[in-house]
Amino acid sequence: MSDNDFRAVFFEEAAEHLQTIEDELLTLDADPGDSEALNSVFRAAHSIKGSAGMFGFTTLAEFTHHLETLLDLVRKGQAVLDDDRVELTLQAVDEIRAIVDRLRDGEESPPADTDLTRALVAAVATAQRGEAAPGDSAVGDDEGFGLFDDEPGQPAQEDREFGGDDDSFGLFSDDEVAADPDEDDGFGFFDQEEALSGSVASAACASWFDEMFTEGEDHGPAPSSGEQNTASGDTENSPGEARETTPAPRSDDPETDGGFGWLNRPEAGAEAETPAPAPPSRPARRNNDGGGSLRVSLEKVDELVNQISELVITRAMLQETADQLDPAANERHLATLEVLERNTRELQESVLSIRLLPVSSLYSRFPRVVRDLSRKMGKQVELIQLGEQTELDKSLIEKLADPLTHLVRNSIDHGIEMPEQRLAAGKPEKGQVIMTAEHEGGNIVIAISDDGAGMDRNRILAKARSNGIEVSDDWSDDAVFGLIFEPGFSTAAEVTDISGRGVGMDVVRRNIRELGGTVDVDSRLGDGSRFTVRLPLTLAxxxxxxxxxxxxxxxxxxxxxxxxxxxxxxxxxxxxxxxxxxxxxxxxxxxxxxxxxxxxxxxxxxxxxxxxxxxxxxxxxxxxxxxxxxxxxxxxxxxxxxxxxxxxxxxxxxxxxxxxxxxxxxxxxxxxxxxxxxxxxxxxxxxxxxx
Amino acid sequence: MTGKNSEAGAAQVAAAAGAEREFLTFRLGEEEYAIDILKVQEIRGYGGVTRIARAPSFIKGVINLRGTIIPIVDLRDRFGVGELTYDEFTIVIVLNLSDRVVGIVVDSVSDVMRLTEDHIRPAPDFSTAVDTRYIEGLADMDDGMVIVLEINGMMSDPGMELQNAELG
CATH class of the missing domain: 2.30.30.40 (SH3 Domains)
Incomplete structure (x- = not known):
């Protein structure tokens, strides 16, 4: 694997981690007591930071570090994840995403937004002033050491980077074996470290890690022979796995793990830990992290699909010739063919299912969209998503994301009314946006409905006339509502930055048509609207x-x-x-x-x-x-x-x-x-x- | 062989160097045609063709070529030459053109020959079955003349009806 390949993995993983943070934050927003969600958020932030440091993306690592510190305080009950902090965290996620995008585009070290960094640091400081315990890392430490303090995973991953040039990842998974003389020192140091208090340890580690960091980079291309020896001991660890799993055991409590958590096997880490985190949560977490997925390009899957279909056809041809054989004389032959048929069918089904993803992977972005938009507009909106397990082709999922986002935004912007209007209309204060996905015949049907104001056909007709479109009052509702898909058509009373510029619905329709689908709208004034997207199951x-x-x-x-x-x-x-x-x-x-x-x-x-x-x-x-x-x-x-x-x-x-x-x-x-x-x-x- | 990548490139490089190119020659009616052998994927017998509803008669249908579905065009029918028989001796030349794979039915495949650019001379305006736009030139053979085809252009001609009609 080249350096670039590793980076690509990093970018993909970062995107996943960010999605996790976002999802779980929204869970937390609804249920602040969900400690498993909180831990997931923390772990994900931690992983991003660790990997970022490993690739030398220091600005990203530092920024993420602030976020992680804040999350850590929350996790330890020293800060409350209130609305503002959720908001701050979500903004931080966006910023990280932006930085990752810029890194992906080849920018060297894109700076983080300073205001946001300041806000994060301030939030950390406020939380710490509250009921800061002696063991906490002070803000001063943060500034002094940047990403290295109380960050045991960091050097390990730096090491892994230079090891990576040689593909010798094994070294870092089985950490008891020291390879580099420098590391020997480090290990010795940490082995004796158990008695030290967390804060002392982390400070000491930090300086040591600083050293390692620079040396590690210098050593890059010349790994010691010791590394190679150890590498052979643990080759089954893929690079991706190693990176993901290593931080996990330690992530409960970097403070108490101090600098050695990453050096130990998980059990050893547990011994060294203070009792604070509940041990039973560990196995579950490791399951999450070690999920064992594999990234394969779509082309390879398609190639596989093609080859399988060739196999299916070949088998069918074989069957046709076999049908002419004497069943009695060729019993074994025919029985074997039957087995072949079953195997082929199973193989085919397995291969084809690779391309299918549940629609939930498409859904996941919408809670955030709804939350942000409804806040911004001062509306109260509840998002209900149904049919999450409906499967559709991966390529469709990717291409549907934008049009659906637009429809959801449209529902909130144009559909759902302000709370007071809703109350006045005798509706619950909180509006609903419902997304459903289901298979219907050979189609997948995704509908987005709201219980908002609905569309006013007279206003649409008036707008159409002012736009120079020829319309008639006796057009059916379908025809009238269909007008909103015309280019340049928007009936929003005022143009907002959310929608209303009329550059939306026609693009939505065009995108969906390009996928061979249709989009329809149905609306009742006062009761809400429903957009229905129908797509052929363009499956293989x-x-x-x-x-x-x-x-x-x-x-x-x-x-x-x-x-x-x-x-x-x-x-x-x-x-x-x-x-x-x-x-x-x-x-x-x-x-x-x-x-x-x-x-x-x-x-x-x-x-x-x-x-x-x-x-x-x-x-x-x-x-x-x-x-x-x-x-x-x-x-x-x-x-x-x-x-x-x-x-x-x-x-x-x-x-x-x-x-x-x-x-x-x-x-x-x-x-x-x-x-x-x-x-x-x-x-x-x-x-x-x-x- | 230089300049495999594009036909134009190959032609230019070959012209500059006076280099040799290899051609597959085949017979259509009374005439002998040559196509760049780099465009030829394989030669196979005619068979297993599924007719396409309401397609022009020279489009015989489609076949499954190891999982890929390719159309079969009968050049004899298209140009009104030769005898339209279809049996196991009928020849299909599978062409791998820039953006697609197409099979063509011809009367017979004759030979593989080498020609340098000098050998290929511009065609005068004369009457052949094939539109002169798609004739790269003429070349001498031992026992007559061969017409060198610009097969890529010929197959993408709208008259071949192999591509979606331009919209609007």
Whole structure:
């Protein structure tokens, strides 16, 4: 791994830690007594500081140190995490994030915001003045030693950096073995250190660490042979793991751990500790930290998905030849094939699930958005998130973040009223914004609704007129509300820095359309609004129903299939001589002849009207005539456009068991087709015809 | 071989150095054509083609090439030459162009030949099956003349209908 690779890991981890801090702070905001949340916050801040120091990001490490000190005081009950401090901490998180971003962009040592640093230091000082215990590190110490005082993890990580050039991380995990002569001194020193009081120890450590810090950097490229020896003893520790787990055992109480916590195995650390932190919390924490995840680029996963689908196809081909064998004579052969089939399927499922993430990873950013915005605007808003376990493709999660953020902000800014207005309207003071995520057919549907003021169609119409858009008073609500997605459209009475500049909703719609989705709005004046984002599950795999039309096989996404029907001539009704409908559950459904659409040259045959599959898209149904139902199977969706072009009516293609290609039918196209009357119908699926 | 990266680059470098390039020649009707062999991914038999609804007749459909779905264009049909038979002896040349992989059906594959830039002379305005825009030049062969194609441009011609139509 090169230095840059390590940095990349650092940036990713920092982002995760920051997210943890933010999440847990919001938990704490609601329940200040949640000590596990507090500990998580502290640990995350601590990890950032440690890693930052290790990479020589001193400004980041120093700034984070202040935050950590404050959190430590809170954790020890010497300061209360009141509203202001939560706010301060959140601001600090933003600042850290900003610094990390700048570092990522290659800036050498971006300075932290001085006002914020001062505010943090002041908060620490205030807290310490309160009921500071003798063992606490004074503010003066902080200034004197910067990140090194009472920071045992620091040098360890510095060491690891120069060890890192040689990939010899093992050294630092099994710390009993001293390698470098300098370190020998250090170890000896610390071994005797147990008797010393925390403050003395930390001061002493600090100077020693200062020394180590500089030496460590100088030593960089020339690790001693001792390091290599020890490295071999602990090679199973990946660099990332080592960095994360090492600070953990000690993080409960850096004060009492003094300078040696990192040198000891966790058990030793526990012995040395003062009884303050409860030992049982340790194993749980270690589980958290050692979660054992692995970062893999999406490309590699996609490659794996492709290879698996090749394997699936190869297996299917093997099966086809095996089907011609004599079952009695080839029993073992066939049994083995069955095992192969099961294994292949399991492998395929596992691989495909790698790309899926629960929507909670998308949700996590919103509590903060809601909190900040509602505070800023003096509104009271409760965010409710449902369907967190709904899974969707990772690439979708990334691309949905911005549009959804905009919708949530919009709900708070334009939707939820001020508390007094809400009370006057007979609503609870606190408004609600509800996010839901669910699978619906082949789509994922994410809705954001609020119980706010709703949209005023007259105001929207007036605004549209003043913008020069031609509108009419008898437009349906849908059409009127749809106007808010037009460029430059905003009805906010005054333009705020939150929204109201009219550069939002059209971008939201465009972004979602680019993902192949739609966004709809529904609103009732006085009751609130609801934005619904529908996206196709652009996953690599889906269940499909294979049908034959003429000579070709086609796949209908199983999620769109409602039922299949055997038809008799009596079931089919002619409308206006040409369009045909069938009567189904009280509704009339358009009947489309797929063969006529897909293979117009084929002559019509006896029995063409026997079999239909009813499919549904966007809540509307249509019946498709097919020649044969071939069966259901899992299909791997392939893009047609990468080597060819988009084909109307096909949403993609897949490879069948015999190695040939079958197209996946775009059901929404056929539903729309039945509406437009191009092929047949004047009657849309949901229009009832009086009997 | 120099300048593998881009066709234009290759042409220029080759021209400057008078360097040799390798070409695959194939037969379309009565004419012999040559394409840069670096564009050729493989040669395979015709088969397993799935027809595309309402596509022009020269687009025979798509095949699965080891997990990738590629279109098959019958150049004989496109240019109205040769005999439109499809059996296991029908030849498909799989081209790896700058942004896509496409299979073309030709009458037969003839040879691999080396040509220097000096050998390729500008084509006069004359009548061939292929639009002269996509003819890089003409070259002499032992028993006649070969037409060197600028295959990348030819395959991205809108008339090939291989790409999404430009919007607006």
């Amino acid at each position: 795999i889906t269940d499909g129903m294979v049908v034959r039309v003429g000579a070709e096989r086609y796949v209908l996404p199983l999620a769109t299939v409602v039922e299949s029907l055997q038809l008799t001539p009596d079931d089919i009704h002619e409308v206006q001589g040409k369009a045909r409908v069938i009567h189904r559950h009280g509704d009339y459904l358009s009947l489309l002849d797929l063969a006529a659409i897909l293979d117009p040259a084929r002559p019509r045959q006896e029995g063409d009207d026997n079999l239909a599959v009813v499919v549904e898209s966007e809540g509307r149904q249509v019946a498709l005539l097919v020649d044969e139902l071939v069966g259901q199977q899992q299909i791997v969706i392939k893009n047609l456009e990468s080597n060819y072009r988009r084909v109307e009516g096909f949403s993609g293609a897949t490879v069948m068991g015999d190695g040939t290609v079958a197209f996946i039918l775009d059901v929404s196209h056929f539903v729309a087709r039945s509406d437009s009357g191009r092929d047949a119908p004047v009657i849309t699926p949901n229009n009832r015809i009086p009997d």
